[in-house]
Amino acid sequence: MAVLRCLTGTPMSQRHSPPSNVLATETDGTPWWKEAVVYQIYPKSFNDTDADGIGDIPGIVEKVDYLDELGVDAVWLSPVYQSPQADNGYDISDYRAIDDQYGDLEDWGQLLAELHDRDIRLIMDLVVNHTSDEHEWFKRSRRGEEPYDDYYYWREGDPETPPNNWDSFFGGSAWSYDDEREAWYLHLFDEKQPDLNWRNPAVREDVYDMMNWWLDRGIDGFRMDVINLISKTEGLPDGDPHGGLVGAEHFMNGPRVHEYFSEMIGQTIDTVDREIMTVGETPGVSVEDAREYVGEDGDGLSMVFQFEHMGVGDGDSKWDAGEFDLVEFKQIFERWQTGLAADGWNSVYLSNHDQPRSVSQFGNDGEYRQESAKLLGTFTHTLHGTPFVYQGEELGMTNASFESIDELRDVEAINFVEEAIQDGDAEDYDDVRDAIEAVARDNARTPMQWSADANAGFTDGEPWLKVTDNYADINVASERESRDSIFQYYRRLIDLRHDNDVLIYGDFELHYPDHESVFAYTRTLGEDRALIVLNWSDEPTTVDIPDDIPTDDLELAIANQDVSTGVNAQFELQPWDARVYLTESQ
Structure with a gap:
């Protein structure tokens, strides 16, 4: 495994002068981001230190030791740039200034230094569509x-x-x-x-100058917001009006997108003499599309965020959420796990600031909240790719309950409610409340639940968005105290991944592809093997171990419930049972 160390004054062969505080991997040719676990912070909802009800950068600095305790390797920081906040910071009015509500550049510099002092890297959000x-x-x-x-x-x-x-x-x-x-x-x-009109070379030059300005300050990468939308079809013709988002064929993966990507990487990332992580948010991409963006034969991105698995069971839009289908879910992950194995890399996630809480969408946020939250974490940390943890996921935070449109803050959700009423699809908010509480982005943006104190310990003021009602039971303070908590389980998962290369680089093979509740797969790297078995269900089940899974030398490495350490001829799985077995040599 790569060992992180602080470097100061390292000579660089390119035009950038070395920042005073840079992290690097040992020179073994392994990109650090393949072995990393990334933690996403939505700063507006993380921790407020000035009692204005809005999280801030000093609040993140105050919690850096918490991130270190969890064991993450990098932080993806959602936008903190100057913004009128029409879309909560994804509408940027000055790329080189920190918004006053979050602090200033000095505060940001302290955050970078505090993270780097703990060998934690910083990924900035890049919003340039x-x-x-x-x-x-x-x-x-x-x-x-x-x-x-x-x-x-x-x-x-x-x-x-x-x-x-x-x-x-x-x-x-x-x-x-x-x-x-x-x-x-x-x-x-x-x-x-x-x-932005990316056809204009001056636009691209200004964007690249801005990126280099941040790279010069020592950041470790960019998460690139909807980056595959930057190229539009010449002439901006009408789109197909039948089904889906009208016009998408003219702005998703557009005609010059790869030209722009290659130019961007060449004029920014490639000029820096250290390993920079890039992850592109790319709605609508297929595995084949992704191969053109990542890997040695692609545009040079480290990885992409794809969305196929996030819409399993949905109807014509995200607001038409249907029944979750595990068989379809498995097919999607097998396609991505095997499709990028040879030349490429996956990002692995189940939640972020744009998605509902993972335990509410993919698990059981009631009776089996603890078990299912641990199962979901087991899943994301044992796949081929870099795991992303969204703030509060490590606590099993759930979706919220919004009693009226007045409690919403997300422009997308508010527009949906207003249009549904205007178009006659709903008489009032109550008619669409179920859809809001299932998939609205505000579910992920409720304040981080630090304690059972007022406002979940997030702020001494009035929070900008309501705190989820269950904060007295679900919070960092109580999770830290319990050895069997979701938080402690995530710490063990992260350590397990760090300690076992097979969970990072091993080949993926799916088992029981048609089973409606069991998701099982092996990871194989040379003589080392891992077997992961997940019962994605409220019901117990029993499955026979396939003949093609050698089990003689497998031992239990981690489980979310009490089970025997060895492997028998059958798996007798309890609801939301999650197990990881490793070869004894590991």
């Missing part, structure tokens, strides 16, 4: 000022008729009319998030 409409580039562009006049997609025409039929991800048309410029501008998300 769009900016805020309050960014200086857009202000100048709407005035038609050179050279910013075509930094965005502008189209003249009838103020009542959008230039094409493309949908916004947040509902309604992807176009808004600007009275100042007397033209339409494109926004695939909120109307305050205009899309």
Whole structure:
């Protein structure tokens, strides 16, 4: 395994001067991010130190020892840049400034130093498909000022008729009319998030300069927000109006996206003499698409976030959540695990700031919350790829209950409710409340539950978003005290992965592909083997061990329930039973 160490003054062969606080791996040719566990922090909801009800960077600094105790190797920090907060920070008005509500660059520098002092790396969010409409580039562009006049997609025409039929991800048309410029501008998300025109070389140059500005400060990578949307079809033609998001075929994995990616990596990541992690959020990608983005023969990204598994059972939209189908879920993961094995790398996740809480979506957040949360963690930490843990996942935090639209803060959810009522699909909020409480992004953004104190110990003020009602029972303080807690189990899982290369680099083989509740697979690396058995169900079940699984030298390494240490001829599995067996030599 790679050993992390702090380096200062390391000479660099490229144009970047060495930051004063940089982490690097031993020079064994192994990218550090393959062996890492990444923890995502949504700063607005993590920890508030100034009682304004909003989490801040000093609040993260205050909890760095907690991250170290958990054992994670890197932090992905959701946007802390200057922003009017129309989309909670994903609408950036200044890429080189920290928003006042989070602190300032000095606070950020302290966070970087505190993380690096503990051998924890920092991944920054990169949001460059769009900016805020309050960014200086857009202000100048709407005035038609050179050279910013075509930094965005502008189209003249009838103020009542959008230039094409493309949908916004947040509902309604992807176009808004600007009275100042007397033209339409494109926004695939909120109307305050205009899309940058990547066809303009000056846009790309400004983006790369900004990325290098952050790399010069010693960060360890970028998570790239909806990065496969940056290329749009020439002429912006109408999209197919039948099924799915209208226009997606013209802006997902667009015609010049690989050209832009290769150029970006060449002018930023490749100029830095240290290993930088890049993970692209890429909605709509297939395994075949992903191979073009990652690996030696691809564009050079470390990995991508794909979404196939997140929509299992859904209808025409995310708001039409259906029944979870484990067989389909297994097929998806087998396809990705084997499809990127030869040349590529997976990201492995079940939750983030855009998804509902994993134990509520994929587990049982009632009677079997503890068991199912541990099972889900076992799953993500034993697959081929880099595991991502979203804040609170290690506690088994659940979805919330929102009694009215007034309790929502997410623009996507609010738009959905308002449009459903306007279109006659709902009479009032209660008619869509089940959908909100199942999949709305606010479920993941409720404040981190630190203790049973008021507001879950998150703030001494009024929290910006309501605290989930069960915080008195589910919180860091109580999880730390219990040896059998979800938190302690995650610590053991992370240690297990760090200590066993077979769980990182081993080949994946699926077993019981058609079983409706058992997800079992082996990982094989040379003479070392791991067998992972998961009963993804509220019901007990028994399965025979297939003849093709050698079990003589397997011993139990970790389990979420009391089971015997050896392997018998059958697995008698309790509800949400999770087990990892390893060859004795490990």
